[in-house]
Structures are given as C-alpha cells and as structure tokens.
Amino acid sequence: MATPDAQLGPGSRRIIRLRERDGQQLPEIVVDHWQRLRDDEPYPALDTLPVLVSLARLVNEREQLAARSGSFGVWLPGAAEPEEVAEAVAALPLVAIEVPKFTDGRHFSLARLLRERYRFAGELRAFGDVLPDQLFYMRRCGYTSFELKPGKSLETGLRTLQVFSVSYQAAADQPPLYRRRI
Amino acid sequence: MYRYDHYDQTIVDERVAQFRDQVARRLSGEIGEDEFKPLRLQNGLYMQLHAYMLRVAIPYGLLSSTQLRKLAEIARKYDRGYGHFSTRQNIQYNWPRLQDVPDILAELASVEMHAIQTSGNCIRNSTSDHLAGVARDEIVDPRVYCELIRQWSTFHPEFAYLPRKFKIAVTGAVKDRAAVRINDIGVRVVPDPEDPSRHGFEILVGGGLGRTPRIAEVCREFLPREHLLSYLEAILRVYNRHGRRDNKFKARIKILVGALGIAKFRAQVEAEWAQIRDGAMQLTDAEFERVAGHFEPPPYRTLPDRDTFVAALRLGKDRTLGRWVASNVIAHKVPGYSIVMISLKPKGRPPGDATSEQMELIADLADQFGFGQIVVTHEQNLVLPDVESDRLPELHARLTAQELAEPNIGKVTDIIACPGLDYCSLANARSIPIAVRIGQQIDDLDYIHDLGDLTLNISGCINACGQHHVGNIGILGIDKQGEEFYQLMLGGSASDDASLGKILGPAFSSEQIVDAVATVLSTYVDNRESPDEPFLDYVRRAGFGPFKERIYGHA
Amino acid sequence: MTLWMITGNATADGAPIYLQTNGRWTRRLAEGLAVSSEEQRDRLLAEAKAAERIVCDAYVIDVRQGARGQLEATSLRERIRAEGPTLTLLGAAPLRAAAIA
Numbered sequence: 001m002a003t004p005d006a007q008l009g010p011g012s013r014r015i016i017r018l019r020e021r022d023g024q025q026l027p028e029i030v031v032d033h034w035q036r037l038r039d040d041e042p043y044p045a046l047d048t049l050p051v052l053v054s055l056a057r058l059v060n061e062r063e064q065l066a067a068r069s070g071s072f073g074v075w076l077p078g079a080a081e082p083e084e085v086a087e088a089v090a091a092l093p094l095v096a097i098e099v100p101k102f103t104d105g106r107h108f109s110l111a112r113l114l115r116e117r118y119r120f121a122g123e124l125r126a127f128g129d130v131l132p133d134q135l136f137y138m139r140r141c142g143y144t145s146f147e148l149k150p151g152k153s154l155e156t157g158l159r160t161l162q163v164f165s166v167s168y169q170a171a172a173d174q175p176p177l178y179r180r181r182i
Numbered sequence: 183m184y185r186y187d188h189y190d191q192t193i194v195d196e197r198v199a200q201f202r203d204q205v206a207r208r209l210s211g212e213i214g215e216d217e218f219k220p221l222r223l224q225n226g227l228y229m230q231l232h233a234y235m236l237r238v239a240i241p242y243g244l245l246s247s248t249q250l251r252k253l254a255e256i257a258r259k260y261d262r263g264y265g266h267f268s269t270r271q272n273i274q275y276n277w278p279r280l281q282d283v284p285d286i287l288a289e290l291a292s293v294e295m296h297a298i299q300t301s302g303n304c305i306r307n308s309t310s311d312h313l314a315g316v317a318r319d320e321i322v323d324p325r326v327y328c329e330l331i332r333q334w335s336t337f338h339p340e341f342a343y344l345p346r347k348f349k350i351a352v353t354g355a356v357k358d359r360a361a362v363r364i365n366d367i368g369v370r371v372v373p374d375p376e377d378p379s380r381h382g383f384e385i386l387v388g389g390g391l392g393r394t395p396r397i398a399e400v401c402r403e404f405l406p407r408e409h410l411l412s413y414l415e416a417i418l419r420v421y422n423r424h425g426r427r428d429n430k431f432k433a434r435i436k437i438l439v440g441a442l443g444i445a446k447f448r449a450q451v452e453a454e455w456a457q458i459r460d461g462a463m464q465l466t467d468a469e470f471e472r473v474a475g476h477f478e479p480p481p482y483r484t485l486p487d488r489d490t491f492v493a494a495l496r497l498g499k500d501r502t503l504g505r506w507v508a509s510n511v512i513a514h515k516v517p518g519y520s521i522v523m524i525s526l527k528p529k530g531r532p533p534g535d536a537t538s539e540q541m542e543l544i545a546d547l548a549d550q551f552g553f554g555q556i557v558v559t560h561e562q563n564l565v566l567p568d569v570e571s572d573r574l575p576e577l578h579a580r581l582t583a584q585e586l587a588e589p590n591i592g593k594v595t596d597i598i599a600c601p602g603l604d605y606c607s608l609a610n611a612r613s614i615p616i617a618v619r620i621g622q623q624i625d626d627l628d629y630i631h632d633l634g635d636l637t638l639n640i641s642g643c644i645n646a647c648g649q650h651h652v653g654n655i656g657i658l659g660i661d662k663q664g665e666e667f668y669q670l671m672l673g674g675s676a677s678d679d680a681s682l683g684k685i686l687g688p689a690f691s692s693e694q695i696v697d698a699v700a701t702v703l704s705t706y707v708d709n710r711e712s713p714d715e716p717f718l719d720y721v722r723r724a725g726f727g728p729f730k731e732r733i734y735g736h737a
Numbered sequence: 738m739t740l741w742m743i744t745g746n747a748t749a750d751g752a753p754i755y756l757q758t759n760g761r762w763t764r765r766l767a768e769g770l771a772v773s774s775e776e777q778r779d780r781l782l783a784e785a786k787a788a789e790r791i792v793c794d795a796y797v798i799d800v801r802q803g804a805r806g807q808l809e810a811t812s813l814r815e816r817i818r819a820e821g822p823t824l825t826l827l828g829a830a831p832l833r834a835a836a837i838a
Contacts, residue, residue: 081423103220103303105343109422112340117457131213133204133221137339153212163200166192168333169411171340175462176411177189177333178469209748211790229793231818234751279750532824603814604822612817614824664812 011035011044015125016135016157017145025144027161029154032147034094036075036127043068052096055085078107078128086118095120096147099128108141115142115172132157136164142172183244183555184329184476186294193336194291197298201225202284209281224304224342226272226297227283231607236275236283237300238290242310242328242352243271243558247545250556252293254541260286264537267526269598269649270349271309271558272300276605304342305335305418308350311359312559315477316567318515322371322381324354326474327410330465331369334411341418345425346433348418349390361560363398363680364389364652366435367417375404382406387417387447388439391646395682396436399444401451407470409455412463416455420447480553480568485518488571492520495574503578505589505627511574520571522551524564524581525588525596529621532614533599534562543584551577560676561598561637563591594636594703595621598649602642602659603666609642611659611666611692616640619696624703633703636717637676652676654718655702656683657695668695672702672729673721686726687734698733705732740771741778742808743785744815745795753818754792756785762792766819767807771800 015032018025036052050071065072073094089095097107114120126138127147170176208218226237257265260282261275308331310324353360354371362368368386383405389398421435439447496507512521527533548556557565581587590596602613639653650656656671667689674683690698710720743756754762755769772778785795803809810816
C-alpha cells in the first residue's frame with residue numbers, strides 16, 4: 001500500500017523514478033527525501049538528508065556541502081544553457097531541472113544535451129509544472145525521475161510513461177527507427 | 183504511396199489509445215482545460231466559434247481512394263456531411279463531438295491516417311508540391327523526403343513544446359508549387375554541385391506570414407542528402423532553445439532569424455549541426471531506398487503522345503469542355519497522360535469544401551481513371567494525377583454531374599479563403615461570403631479565362647491563414663468599430679518570385695469590396711500590354727497608380 | 738444600462754452555451770440570463786470557470802434587448818456565434834438541443 005502523502009514527513013514526497021529491473025528501466029513510485037533549497041534557505045538540521053542547491057550555491061559553498069554527510073546535487077532552471085553547467089554538474093548524483101510552465105519546452109533540450117552530449121550519468125529529475133502527459137517525452141530526453149506537480153496523479157503518470165512501444169526518431173534512449181527496423 | 187508497416191501502424195494505434203485515455207480524463211474532470219488543451223491540439227482538435235474543429239493530416243497532400251472514402255464516411259457519420267480542405271493540404275471537420283474524436287481517430291488509423299501534430303506548438307504536417315511524381319519540370323520526387331521528415335517529426339520528444347508552431351515545406355521541381363519561401367523551413371531539392379548525378383538540398387529558413395510576414399532566407403546552399411534530418415534537428419534545437427517565448431506574436435522562428443540576422447543564425451545552426459552530423463541520425467541508403475520504394479511510378483501504359491489531341495480539345499467547338507481543359511488540365515510527364523485538377527470553387531459555394539457524396543465520387547474516379555490516388559493542393563483543390571488523355575471528355579462529364587468541373591483553376595475565382603468569422607474564433611471579419619460574392623459577380627467564364635492566371639487570397643484576420651500577403655490580389659478582413667472592413671493588397675506571390683503584397687489604400691466596406699476587386703480587374707484588362715501580359719507582371723510594371731486612379735479617383 | 742451574459746463552449750461538443758440560473762446552461766442566447774450587476778457578473782463567471790466538465794473558456798459578453806424584446810448579442814462575432822455560419826451549409830445540419838443540464 002503506497003504511503004499516502006499526508007503521512008509523509010515534511011520535505012518528503014512521492015515521485016516516479018526509473019529503476020533497472022530485468023535489463024529494462026521500469027518506472028515505480030517511491031518516497032523521496034531530497035531537500036530542494038532556495039539560496040536563502042539554511043541546510044536542514046538532519047545532516048544525512050540529501051540536498052539540492054542552485055549552481056551558484058554549489059560553486060560558493062562546495063566545502064560546506066562536502067562536509068555534510070548527506071549527498072548533494074544541483075537544481076537548474078529549465079532555460080539553463082547546457083554548455084555553461086555541464087562541467088560543474090558532471091559528477092553529481094542528481095540534477096533536477098525546473099519546468100517553469102509545461103508549455104516551455106526548453107528543458108527538453110537541456111536534458112537531452114546533458115545526457116547525450118555531456119554524458120551526464122547521474123539521476124536527471126524533472127520538477128515544477130510536470131504533468132503526467134509529458135512524462136513519456138521527458139523520459140526519451142534522458143530524465144530518469146519525475147516529481148509531478150502537486151495534485152497530479154502518479155498512478156496516471158506510471159501509465160502515461162509507457163504509452164508508446166515504438167518511436168521513430170533518435171533521442172537519448174535509442175537511435176532512429178531506421179537503424180533498428182527489422 | 184507510403185504504406186504502413188507494423189511499426190507505423192503501432193504508432194498510430196497507440197496514439198488513439200493515448201487520446202482516448204486523455205479524453206476520458208478530461209470528461210471525468212481529472213484534468214482541466216488548461217492541461218487538456220495542448221494535448222487535444224497535438225491531435226488536431228481546435229475549439230472554434232460553434233464547435234470543435236478536427237484537422238486531419240494528409241501528409242504532403244497524398245490520399246488513396248480508400249482513404250478518401252473513409253474521410254467521406256467520417257464526414258457523414260460524425261459531422262455534417264462535408265469536409266474542408268486547408269491551405270496546408272489537410273482536411274478539416276467543423277462539427278465533431280469530443281467523445282467521438284477517439285473513435286474518429288481509430289477509424290482514421292484503420293486506413294493509415296491520423297490527426298497527429300496538425301496543431302499545437304510542434305512540428306506540423308510537412309507540405310509539398312501537389313504535382314509531385316507527375317510534373318514535367320520535376321527534378322526529384324520530393325515525397326520521399328516529406329515522408330522521412332514526417333517520421334522524424336512525429337512525436338519528436340524534444341520539440342513538442344516549441345515557442346510556436348513549426349511548418350516545413352519541400353519542393354523537388356523547377357517551379358516551386360510548395361511555397362517553400364513562406365514556411366519556417368523550406369527544402370529545395372537541388373543537384374549536387376560536385377556531382378550532378380546526385381542531389382541534396384538547399385535549406386531555407388524563417389519564412390512566414392501573419393503579423394510579421396517574411397520571405398525565407400538561405401541557411402545552407404547545399405546539404406548532402408544523408409544529412410537532411412540532422413540538419414533539421416539542429417535548426418529546431420536552436421529554435422527551441424532560443425526562440426522567443428515572451429510574446430505569442432513574436433515567437434516564430436522568422437523573428438529569431440530576423441533578430442540575429444541570417445549569418446549569426448546560420449552560425450548557431452552549423453555549430454550545433456557539427457556536433458550531431460556524423461552520428462546515428464545520418465540517413466542510411468537502406469532507409470532511403472525503403473521509403474523511395476513506396477513512391478515508384480505506377481504501372482503506366484505505353485501510350486503515344488497525346489499533346490495534340492489535348493490541344494484540340496482546348497480549342498474545340500465544345501467550349502465548356504475546352505475551357506475546362508485549358509484551365510484544369512496540366513501536361514503530365516508520361517506521354518498519353520494528363521493531370522486533372524478538380525476545382526472545389528464552384529460559383530456560390532464556400533471555397534475548398536466537398537460533400538461526402540463528392541468525395542466518394544472522386545474516390546471512384548481515381549480508381550476508374552487513374553491509379554487510385556488523389557492529391558490535395560495548397561489552393562484547396564484536388565488533383566487526379568494520372569488520367570489517360572483520351573478519357574478527358576468522359577471524365578469531364580462525370581465531374582460536371584457533381585459540380586466538380588468549374589473551369590477556374592489558377593483563375594481569379596479559384597479563391598483561397600480562410601474560414602473567417604463564420605467559423606473561426608480568431609477572425610475579425612467574414613471571408614467566405616466575400617469569396618462567394620466575388621464568384622457570383624465575376625462569373626463570365628470567357629472573361630475569367632481572358633484575365634489569365636491570377637491568385638486571389640482572402641484572410642479574415644491578421645493571422646493570415648488565407649495567405650493574403652502572397653496573393654496577386656489579397657484581401658484582409660479587419661474590424662473597424664465593430665464593422666467588417668476589408669483591406670485590398672496587390673502584388674503578392676507565393677512562388678519562386680515570392681513577394682509580399684502591398685495595401686492599395688483605405689479599406690473598403692463589405693458592400694464596396696467586391697466592386698473594388700472588379701475595378702482592379704478591369705483596370706488590368708484596359709491597360710495591359712497585351713492579353714499575354716499576366717496580371718502580376720502588369721502590377722509590378724505599372725505600379726499602383728492606375729489602380730488607385732480608378733478606385734479612389736486619384737493616384 | 739449595460740447587460741451582460743456568461744457564455745462558453747460546451748465541453749461535450751464545443752457548441753456555444755449561455756448561462757441561465759442555478760448552474761443551468763442553454764444553447765439559445767435569447768434564453769440566457771442577462772445581468773446588470775458587475776458583482777453578480779463576476780461571481781457567475783467565476784462559477785462558470787470552475788465547471789470545466791460542462792463548459793470551456795467561459796467569458797462575458799455584452800447583450801441587449803432586440804427590437805422584438807428578445808435578448809441578443811451586441812457584437813457581430815457573438816451574433817454569428819449564436820446563430821451559426823452565415824451561409825448555407827453543404828449537407829444536412831442536425832438540430833441543436835434546446836438546453837443542456
């Protein structure tokens with residue numbers, strides 16, 4: 001039985017994450033504890049909690065972050081230029097990209113380039129105005145976890161993530177169909 | 183034509199299931215209209231003045247007779263017995279119910295059709311030359327590339343939420359009938375400068391109409407064939423990342439190209455392309471041949487040349503038949519065959535509409551007189567591409583019976599009009615009644631033929647779906663203090679000599695505009711060098727002076 | 738005195754519908770509820786915007802008493818919207834239902 005949101009502690013939430021099982025990346029609903037901090041927010045008292053900070057804060061407070069026992073990662077605005085951020089985020093376990101409005105599709109290019117061109121190997125998460133019907137495309141662009149907009153159904157998201165069994169064009173997940181056609 | 187394999191069929195079938203689920207969630211209230219709207223737009227479903235409107239994709243305008251019969255059936259079963267053909271070679275139904283749309287899409291999928299990405303801020307249906315495959319001036323059949331572009335762009339995960347819509351057109355002939363210069367990307371097939379036996383593409387970018395009309399510029403003079411998709415991807419990525427998103431009316435790629443200048447824009451595209459050109463996106467010879475195999479010529483009979491016979495029909499005693507041959511029949515590249523244009527612009531009817539009965543007749547004619555194919559043109563007409571010239575009189579009789587033989591293709595009454603304020607929630611003025619009144623006032627067929635080739639475009643608002651900027655005569659409906667007024671423009675062209683028309687003078691009331699058009703025509707007839715000087719040439723030579731004199735009483 | 742009415746497109750089939758009382762909607766503008774109070778207008782609009790299962794994109798239009806006393810829209814756009822396309826349709830046109838729940 002999935003933990004109802006009301007029973008989660010503050011700062012925890014349910015998200016969808018892809019996990020490798022039987023050679024495939026399958027989506028599942030998990031409870032997530034990453035703390036996404038604004039620049040003016042202090043680090044959580046509990047030192048083991050993982051935190052996401054802005055790129056500027058990562059650069060300025062690197063030592064403080066490294067001194068904590070919890071992991072750290074970065075959150076980026078959806079309009080960030082991959083060339084400017086790729087090197088700084090390269091070795092992080094998690095990069096979260098903010099989708100300010102779901103109609104603003106810049107983050108798709110950002111995610112794809114981080115994944116394909118800059119070979120980012122960590123978890124790539126979408127948050128913000130994230131709706132179930134965009135998850136399939138996000139996944140194809142390299143996202144591996146999804147924090148949906150509050151109130152949106154994760155169960156629907158599990159379904160929409162697998163809506164197509166065939167894709168034509170190349171993306172972060174596979175080459176174009178004409179190289180796969182049998 | 184392209185026939186689906188199991189991959190293609192699975193894609194459209196799964197799309198139907200996806201939309202069915204989305205509609206169910208909309209109707210149950212799980213998702214609201216803001217969230218649903220982009221989803222329905224990406225399945226071609228608009229909300230208009232009176233009803234939803236469903237825009238079904240007809241890739242590069244090509245239909246089989248089976249598909250056309252299905253379109254007729256859908257009109258009958260789910261709509262009001264007719265469909266409207268659009269200026270981008272699609273068909274529109276004006277009265278579907280939301281809960282029926284998944285069923286409509288399922289019926290379309292059963293004949294390898296869909297409504298994918300015909301609206302929304304994504305890559306739309308790529309359009310092409312309606313004479314592809316049969317024109318005498320064809321260099322290379324562009325439809326192969328259209329189909330490759332269609333597959334690359336369908337559900338492209340990175341480009342589904344662009345700043346704005348994106349339109350691509352492809353031409354493979356000497357004369358551009360695909361209006362490549364007024365599309366976001368125009369692709370011209372050209373010979374390889376290093377090896378004329380091979381070909382590649384000239385890539386144009388940044389064309390478009392609307393509030394900021396612009397003619398496309400050359401982004402790349404020559405692109406080898408295998409790099410088509412990676413180069414388009416580079417352009418789209420630059421646009422997705424850097425196109426404006428702050429103002430809906432300044433969000434097309436033409437604005438970005440204009441702001442950066444073509445040199446800087448090109449540099450950004452080339453820098454992006456350099457990173458991806460040698461990767462997996464390169465078109466394989468195997469894929470090119472697989473798709474090209476679907477566009478092999480049909481089994482033409484070996485017939486003697488019949489150009490003389492056709493010329494004799496044109497000049498013969500039967501003037502009804504003769505005029506129709508003169509305007510609606512085009513020379514075919516294979517001897518003994520003709521290309522027949524079906525006019526959907528009969529006097530007194532909304533331009534571009536066809537009833538289910540008419541569609542079914544045309545499907546039958548395609549089977550009986552051709553190889554079962556029909557093409558939709560940008561001018562909202564239809565084509566039967568492969569008719570044996572000897573059978574032209576017989577075909578003419580069959581078309582006449584269903585009001586499909588109006589001899590006005592390319593003439594002044596072959597009017598391109600958007601739906602306008604009768605249907606469209608964006609419009610400021612009605613366009614269809616103006617088109618109908620022009621057709622009723624200018625109805626002398628000898629006069630219409632004497633005027634020669636002439637394009638007349640009507641838009642009901644500045645969004646320019648009627649493409650009035652590129653009409654030889656363009657009419658733009660505006661709202662002046664709650665009343666419909668019409669601006670008259672002259673001198674536009676959508677073809678190789680693409681140009682934007684200019685406004686002649688103060689706008690006309692609904693009562694005055696038709697007479698103003700008639701005066702434009704009589705001014706031309708009275709002042710042209712000879713009947714052989716086309717209208718557009720006369721306008722460009724003489725300027726606006728003679729027209730303004732006649733219409734406004736002063737230059 | 739300005740009269741207003743709330744209108745939108747029916748979610749089911751996109752037809753223009755006009756708010757009456759008690760959350761009921763009609764397909765005939767002449768049977769819609771005309772209000773003259775801004776407060777009532779704004780309240781009704783907010784309620785309509787929350788009823789997306791029935792109506793999409795609710796908004797306010799100006800109406801007036803016509804020559805024969807029936808309510809009509811003041812703008813050309815809304816008159817066309819209320820009455821249908823101004824030219825003969827090809828094909829048979831099914832009748833609109835008088836009211837919807």
